[in-house]
Amino acid sequence: MRSLAVLLLALFAVPVSAAEKPNFVVVLVDDLGYMDVGCNNKNSFYETPNIDRLARTGMRFTDGYAACPVCSPTRFSMMTGRYPSRVNATNYFSGRRAGNFLPAILHDRMDLEEVTVAEALKQDGYATFFAGKWHLGPSEEFWPEKQGFDVNMGGIARGGPYGGKKYFSPYGNPRLPDGPDGEHLPDRLATEACKFIEEHRDGPFLTYLSFYSVHTPLIGRPDLVEKYQEKAKRLGLPVSRDLKDDRVFADERQHLPVKQKRRVRQVQSHAVYAAMVEATDLAVGKVLDKLDELKLAENTVVLLTADNGGLSTSEGWPTSNLPLRGGKGWMFEGGIREVFLARAPGVTEPGSTSGVPVSTIDVLPTVLDLAGGKLPKATTIDGVSLRPALAGGELDREALFWHYPHYSNQGGFPSAAVRSGDWKLIERLEDGGVHLFNLADDLAEKNDLAEKHPDRVEAMRKRLHEWYVEVDAQFLRAKPGGPEPWHP
Numbered sequence: 001m002r003s004l005a006v007l008l009l010a011l012f013a014v015p016v017s018a019a020e021k022p023n024f025v026v027v028l029v030d031d032l033g034y035m036d037v038g039c040n041n042k043n044s045f046y047e048t049p050n051i052d053r054l055a056r057t058g059m060r061f062t063d064g065y066a067a068c069p070v071c072s073p074t075r076f077s078m079m080t081g082r083y084p085s086r087v088n089a090t091n092y093f094s095g096r097r098a099g100n101f102l103p104a105i106l107h108d109r110m111d112l113e114e115v116t117v118a119e120a121l122k123q124d125g126y127a128t129f130f131a132g133k134w135h136l137g138p139s140e141e142f143w144p145e146k147q148g149f150d151v152n153m154g155g156i157a158r159g160g161p162y163g164g165k166k167y168f169s170p171y172g173n174p175r176l177p178d179g180p181d182g183e184h185l186p187d188r189l190a191t192e193a194c195k196f197i198e199e200h201r202d203g204p205f206l207t208y209l210s211f212y213s214v215h216t217p218l219i220g221r222p223d224l225v226e227k228y229q230e231k232a233k234r235l236g237l238p239v240s241r242d243l244k245d246d247r248v249f250a251d252e253r254q255h256l257p258v259k260q261k262r263r264v265r266q267v268q269s270h271a272v273y274a275a276m277v278e279a280t281d282l283a284v285g286k287v288l289d290k291l292d293e294l295k296l297a298e299n300t301v302v303l304l305t306a307d308n309g310g311l312s313t314s315e316g317w318p319t320s321n322l323p324l325r326g327g328k329g330w331m332f333e334g335g336i337r338e339v340f341l342a343r344a345p346g347v348t349e350p351g352s353t354s355g356v357p358v359s360t361i362d363v364l365p366t367v368l369d370l371a372g373g374k375l376p377k378a379t380t381i382d383g384v385s386l387r388p389a390l391a392g393g394e395l396d397r398e399a400l401f402w403h404y405p406h407y408s409n410q411g412g413f414p415s416a417a418v419r420s421g422d423w424k425l426i427e428r429l430e431d432g433g434v435h436l437f438n439l440a441d442d443l444a445e446k447n448d449l450a451e452k453h454p455d456r457v458e459a460m461r462k463r464l465h466e467w468y469v470e471v472d473a474q475f476l477r478a479k480p481g482g483p484e485p486w487h488p
Helices: 002-012 049-057 071-080 117-122 185-199 222-235 271-293 360-370 454-471
Strands: 023-029 059-061 127-132 151-153 205-211 249-252 262-265 300-306 340-343 352-354 400-404 415-420 423-428 434-438
Touching: 023 071, 023 185, 023 271, 023 360, 049 271, 049 300, 049 340, 071 117, 071 360, 117 127, 117 205, 117 360, 127 185, 151 185, 185 205, 185 271, 205 271, 222 271, 271 300, 300 360, 400 454, 415 454, 423 454, 434 454
Parallel strands: 023 205, 023 300, 059 352, 127 151, 127 205
Antiparallel strands: 059 340, 249 262, 300 340, 400 415, 415 423, 423 434
């Protein structure tokens, strides 16, 4: 199957000279919240001048989405252009947490038969580079160098920088040689990306920079942590992590069948997290500066997004996604709406904004379209090229879908969702209950309109169930001797 996909890619490649082919820089920031960057939130506690610079020189999508509220499925979607539910890659690899029922069966790797964006571009003469978090397979057999990347700096099975001194060298990472003692991981990954770009300045190239930041463990550069501690004091912001401090946290049951209350961070004031955001922004700036220095910016497409929403309900509660509801691990907007920026010279207008709903499933088809290539024919591609939206137009797409048949570490419940126009329907996978929101009027998802609009619920639910069949979606399972969960 893999050889057939490669053959088809070669047959359908468009002959374009190397000088005419655009370069690509794809930046993925782990756990970065939609409201964590200045271009989305002018009142953000965090400072992100370089990410904001990318927005000023490209297009900002206000309705950008991850394919899942947790990381590995979204990463799969970006690499393949496919919904994770097609291969049961529906949770982080390898999540197994159970609740009232057993979660759906999880396929915890991106199979080698998948055609990745790197493999597709290599068939068209691109040099390919990966740096940072991979989290798409349990062993070396499934790591970046086996999935189309010429160079792999730091991409292994782990979902975080858990070896050595974690975010500082020595890293204890078998795919990233240690630097000087105390070297900072985000800067090192950006340095490696810049080195690759300079070595391949004659192009074409794909540089895929997948930061481990701002994922836990919450560890920041000491100088930046001190900076934000002082900033919080100067602004009179609460810095307590005490769960009884209502200035920082609020209780929420999410008006759903969640048995335990969850604390939800209300205020951006976490100095360590702020330091991690700024360090990542500085690393992004390093790469943008290198493109400018080498006079490559006018022939390089830059995409930046995140794999899920900001972490707001557990594991340190470092950020607030307000006014978006929930966060990482939740099907609410705080868990799936993402920073989504694109700069495509000759296509995007600098400083432009688009309200067209887009998703990480669109990365592969967009890159191949802009590269003048064709989609792989040996597999189903769910995403669409964003070229029309990048040029200020619309997309011919009926709806976007999500499917998370698991209990998240952050308290999120098993659920699926469909967004069509301004309307979003969430279906609970324990009992089949539904919730309907109009995002144009209620971005915070406070007003459940399911009872007021039964016809719309019926139509959207019908389309969601048809999609389940299309992707062969899997669902919750009964525990031994326990009751059967709801099935569509």
